[in-house]
Amino acid sequence: MRLIRNLQSLRGAAAVMILAHHMGFSSVMTKSFGDFAVALFFVLSGFVLTLAYHDRVRQGRPLPFFPFFSHRLLKIYPLYILTMALAWLLPGHYGGVSAILPDILMIQSWIPDMTIYFSGNAIGWFVSDIMFCYLLFLPALRLILFRRRMFHIIATSLLLLYFTIIAVVPYSSITYAIYIIPPMQFIPFLLGIYLATLPILHPDKGTPSNTDSHPPTERLTASPLRANLLIILSIALSVALMLLFPFVTKRITLASYWWLPTSCLILALTLTDNIPTSITRFLHSPLFIKAGNLSYPFFLLHLPYLSFTRLLFNRFELHITPLYEFLIAIPILFLLSHLTTRYILTPLTRHLQSTLL
Numbered sequence: 287m288r289l290i291r292n293l294q295s296l297r298g299a300a301a302v303m304i305l306a307h308h309m310g311f312s313s314v315m316t317k318s319f320g321d322f323a324v325a326l327f328f329v330l331s332g333f334v335l336t337l338a339y340h341d342r343v344r345q346g347r348p349l350p351f352f353p354f355f356s357h358r359l360l361k362i363y364p365l366y367i368l369t370m371a372l373a374w375l376l377p378g379h380y381g382g383v384s385a386i387l388p389d390i391l392m393i394q395s396w397i398p399d400m401t402i403y404f405s406g407n408a409i410g411w412f413v414s415d416i417m418f419c420y421l422l423f424l425p426a427l428r429l430i431l432f433r434r435r436m437f438h439i440i441a442t443s444l445l446l447l448y449f450t451i452i453a454v455v456p457y458s459s460i461t462y463a464i465y466i467i468p469p470m471q472f473i474p475f476l477l478g479i480y481l482a483t484l485p486i487l488h489p490d491k492g493t494p495s496n497t498d499s500h501p502p503t504e505r506l507t508a509s510p511l512r513a514n515l516l517i518i519l520s521i522a523l524s525v526a527l528m529l530l531f532p533f534v535t536k537r538i539t540l541a542s543y544w545w546l547p548t549s550c551l552i553l554a555l556t557l558t559d560n561i562p563t564s565i566t567r568f569l570h571s572p573l574f575i576k577a578g579n580l581s582y583p584f585f586l587l588h589l590p591y592l593s594f595t596r597l598l599f600n601r602f603e604l605h606i607t608p609l610y611e612f613l614i615a616i617p618i619l620f621l622l623s624h625l626t627t628r629y630i631l632t633p634l635t636r637h638l639q640s641t642l643l
Contacts, residue, residue, distance in 0.1 A: 293559075298584075309611060309615075332478025333556075336483060337487075366410065376590060392413060398467075415472075416475075423479070474545055481549055524548070
């Protein structure tokens with residue numbers, strides 16, 4: 287699968303948004319960044335993974351579960367367990383001894399106890415959830431490709447169940463019941479899978495038209511002006527919902543509130559990736575592509591980094607505003623992510639793959 291440069295840059299932007307959310311800014315926008323970026327990551331993960339395996343599954347070529355899942359596990363687990371151990375060594379983390387085993391096994395998000403699902407490196411719950419999504423990816427993709435009507439029935443039932451749960455769950459339990467538990471986050475992941483199977487993204491797989499030789503994507507984004515407009519409208523939708531964020535119940539903003547804007551943004555950036563516009567040229571810059579490549583280590587390293595630096599600030603009585611702390615953290619975290627990837631993760635992953643697979 288070719289690299290969709292717009293989406294790669296979007297990954298980097300989402301990682302920075304999560305950092306901004308955890309800085310504790312008081313603005314409306316930054317308070318919404320965390321929920322938006324998490325929803326984006328789940329939808330985007332299902333979307334990109336589907337684009338990578340769509341043709342292979344559609345053509346009926348073998349794709350055994352074990353090689354697929356073990357490959358995903360070896361890409362994710364080494365950095366996960368490294369940052370989890372690092373977080374456990376730093377003071378101020380959630381959880382006691384009882385949380386260590388769930389963290390090691392990546393099952394903490396199945397346990398409805400905040401001292402466990404937020405234990406160690408608190409964002410480890412996301413990795414626990416995404417591994418559950420990977421478990422269901424292949425059957426979900428095959429269902430969408432070969433049993434689409436059945437999928438629509440199942441998806442409708444899931445949505446009805448989802449909105450019933452968020453309506454009746456006690457307010458004190460909504461963070462876990464809506465945001466943390468893996469089956470709830472599988473829904474945006476499934477949405478990403480579905481989006482990536484839309485015919486507009488695979489014009490060569492459909493029946494040729496006798497009246498129009500241009501594929502739908504070309505007709506939609508043929509000119510740079512149209513492409514720019516599509517991107518701007520998708521960004522405007524996201525920004526508008528961020529501004530409305532304080533006026534909407536948490537039962538919605540924790541997840542489903544962001545499914546539409548993240549879907550529109552992902553589709554807009556995918557459809558315009560090959561159109562040379564001022565926005566795509568900006569997103570295709572090597573710096574932003576590199577930031578996207580480093581988004582996963584950036585994401586996992588940022589909370590241990592904040593814990594460590596704030597410990598130093600308190601120790602030496604340094605008073606730094608959240609804005610300056612944020613601006614300093616971005617280049618340092620990207621540098622740490624680069625060094626970690628180059629000198630630890632890449633050699634370790636290659637060794638594990640050659641040894642175990």
